[in-house]
Amino acid sequence: MLRDRNAGSLRPTDDGTTVTLAGWVARRRDHGGVIFIDLRDASGVAQVVFHSGEVLAAAHQLRSEYCVRVTGTVAIRPAGNENPDLPTGAIEVEALTLEVLSESAPLPFQIDDTISVGEETRLKYRYLDLRRAAPAHALRLRAKVSRAARDVLDDAGFVEIETPTLTRSTPEGARDFLVPARLRPGSWYALPQSPQLFKQLLMVAGMERYYQIARCYRDEDFRADRQPEFTQLDIEMSFVEQDDVIAIGEQVIASLWRLIGHEISTPIPRISFREAMDKYGSDKPDLRFDLQLTELTDYFASTPFRVFQAPYVGAVVQKGGASTPRRGFDAWQEWAKQRGARGLAYVTIAADGTLGGPVAKNISEDERAGLAAAVGAEPGDAVFFGAGTRRSTQELLGAARLEIGRRGGLIDEDAWSFVWVVDAPLFERTDETDDVTVGGAGSTWTAVHHAFTSPKPECLDTFDTDPGSALAYAYDIVCNGNEIGGGSIRIHRADVQERVFAVMGLTPEDAQTKFGFLLEAFSFGAPPHGGIAFGWDRIVMLLAKATSLREVIAFPKSGGGFDPLTAAPAPITPEQRKEAGVDYVPPKPAKATESSTPS
């Protein structure tokens, strides 16, 4: 090794010992004939002092981020010079020799956590960005997270298995990334959106307990916080029911939050999808604050107000919201419109209990009289309303609830709130979602989770005659309003799988073409099985208190899937294109009449 000690490990007990350090010049100060540097390595920082002679002369050439090797003697700092903020703050190293291992050009930005740098620049020089404490900490934490999860799973008898990433394109919802297969011109591999099919096949194979920290790929339009490749902790188990998967999932999650000193109390509470939507207007409710929606559909059953003559009417109360100035309520309308709603009806409750705002005069006298009690509002509050189809209106009110929570400081940013959302619908109407999965063209229904999710046992006979009422044997884990994992008990019978495909509009022929190998596998004694997948990037982001997934990925892509560091993706050469067989044209098949005629 080019050093014998880590800089961050030096303590007063090392006084008088000779050490060799190697690292970077984090700071250099020239104090009238004496030069100090902060020498930084992965372990921390130590002060090195160059007092006199040749080594002092050599130190004059040092600049920020020069990579150096220093041999010197550890000494207690002179009284008054200690730095109590630094673990090594009581000592310094009196340099005897200095070797510049490599020089640094002037930096595009200072290596300093307190300085704000544009993200494109940070990503282009990610190798400098990662010299800063917070980004480096995030990657180190990520490694600890993976280790903690593996320890839980290894100890519980799970087998880590690598599944292929050059796979078959079986559209599961999102678009596949495609890879031309040079040796089979005209054919393409797809990068997997998840190891779903392979992990189910491993259960058919009798592996019983599988996990993998798996790279997955989705060719989506990059929204703010999407990456074309992402990581999930992927778990599958045989001979289990929902409670078994939830139990192992809780063990994993508890082990991760323990890394940051938070003990999750288990069992984590559960809430049904229906209750989550009714109370919080979200299938991933943030339960760090208790504000709930109130359903008013019955209350307004005979209302004269046209807008409230709707399949669903609900409300959410903003404490003290009545004092919002007019332009504040205008801003709420704008907010609602940006979410695709027509607006956000509201009333204010004055100190004397009279209702204000444009809605107040449209509803009946009885409705006015009982409203505050019905929604649990008090003088000084504002009440926001939504009316329309149940799901979308609840989602609007749920978003308003979050906004009220944020603006009102109702959310304890240090709190951790976990909840399992269970009993989601098995299917949703294709005209009510953007996320149409395997179904055939023109199908009415698609899977809420995915096509391999089992109906709950009590829906097994009726899910295809009454798809709208069928519940999925599925569970999502939500942390502070973020879905951090989700899974389901899977279908393990070919007949059930075929019926689910049929509801989704897949003809038996389509099902065979796309998933024939899975259906065939199910015919050979497939065990009951289920699993869960955790969004690894998001979990590490929450644990690191980072604000973006990109903060916890070593070399993330920026917008549009571009890597500012290596400038990937890039054009390829005509030779590469030719070799890859991208433009292969299959030979025309011989005419049917000729080939079918015996010669």
Add this chain to the structure above:
Amino acid sequence: MLRDRNAGSLRPTDDGTTVTLAGWVARRRDHGGVIFIDLRDASGVAQVVFHSGEVLAAAHQLRSEYCVRVTGTVAIRPAGNENPDLPTGAIEVEALTLEVLSESAPLPFQIDDTISVGEETRLKYRYLDLRRAAPAHALRLRAKVSRAARDVLDDAGFVEIETPTLTRSTPEGARDFLVPARLRPGSWYALPQSPQLFKQLLMVAGMERYYQIARCYRDEDFRADRQPEFTQLDIEMSFVEQDDVIAIGEQVIASLWRLIGHEISTPIPRISFREAMDKYGSDKPDLRFDLQLTELTDYFASTPFRVFQAPYVGAVVQKGGASTPRRGFDAWQEWAKQRGARGLAYVTIAADGTLGGPVAKNISEDERAGLAAAVGAEPGDAVFFGAGTRRSTQELLGAARLEIGRRGGLIDEDAWSFVWVVDAPLFERTDETDDVTVGGAGSTWTAVHHAFTSPKPECLDTFDTDPGSALAYAYDIVCNGNEIGGGSIRIHRADVQERVFAVMGLTPEDAQTKFGFLLEAFSFGAPPHGGIAFGWDRIVMLLAKATSLREVIAFPKSGGGFDPLTAAPAPITPEQRKEAGVDYVPPKPAKATESSTPS
């Protein structure tokens, strides 16, 4: 859980307890009114007996590989019925209830390790193949191997970091797999051949100790035992020299072989590339047997035999080979021709010391007289000769050495022999290798390891004026004649990297285009660093005593990169092709005269 005990865990101490098992019907025997099944799960096998009544009636429907759940009472087997080969062989479970969890269609092959099944069938039904003991064991061993390596590295302060797999195409030797980037039509990602550049950037980033069990991709023509995607344990360290990387590599390797009960004695011996070629005719010598080549270039310096008037002449002795019948020696000629040689000259030594075979009469009397002593042969032996260019002739003799070892039973198949091969040449001539790396067209030299390998310190001044003599600061670890890992100290200075690129025929412009981001990174205080990568598939194959890499991969590809299970790769739809932007034609740029004229 659908069961409360694992079948393989039952023991006589469980006598009288009621257990619920779930697993597969491995065997069913009908013994006149009583039915026995072997119930298999991941833990092992237990015998279940159906004595009478409803449960016996139900058991009649059972067939091989039905997936079942049985509740019953553990009982000591009747005297004489014990099976000492089975951990559970002293007990059986008297069934009280039977539930068929799922039925099995007739199997394409029996789930039985002793039955040989064609590989294409095994891969098509890999989920059945993996129900067999040996294939399942290989995957479980693989998980243990990964865990052991991670434990060593985690405990040594390494950080596991995931590097991107949608990267830039930077041809490093093999062909890249390419991925069209829909959001940047005309641009493509490449799947990485290794994380090489990213791990070096992580060193520049100050992460200091990195590892990853990384998926890598090479679009090669599939030889017998190649896979388009493969796994390596990838390690990189800063502030190290060769001995430091070798030391951590030995810790990893020792921990893996400990899993199969073998203690590797460290330090593992080292041999120079030159000595390995001279003595064993291989850069990955199998040292399980000691047979060595003898160089005879000087011995035949004035030979009258035209064939031996060559830059290199060498020999290898086969003990007792003189008794080989004439057709045996003919077969050796055939063997040599299949390796691209013209033949394999030989002499036999009769009991009285006289030399036989066609070569004997071509060499001089003096040469005949001293030959046995020169090569260490005795009466009854055969001596095989090679003559020609040094490297290719040594390789031929090295292959003959292995063949002699195999045929003569000289190789102890239970032995483990490890050796580091060090001091390989830095460059080789492009006309002497198929494996031309980054170099420009028409370059004379290419890198033996890769373009990022540092010259040894003593060659730093001369490697570009005398490329043929420069040694690489590199090391390969060889086990029983298999290269299982390799690495190097890297270049960390832009000027040295640029000089290496120049030797390889890369113009400064090419270097900037392909590796500009790396050269730029080196300008910001890059630390000295080095690393190693282990071939994970090959190591697990050796540990499992498997005969093919495919045995230790969950879902391997067969010849030509085809997956018989999912039938990947497959044609894509015209819509997929269109969306992926494969056929994007860039708009014609405006004419130069127009765009360069200020308006």
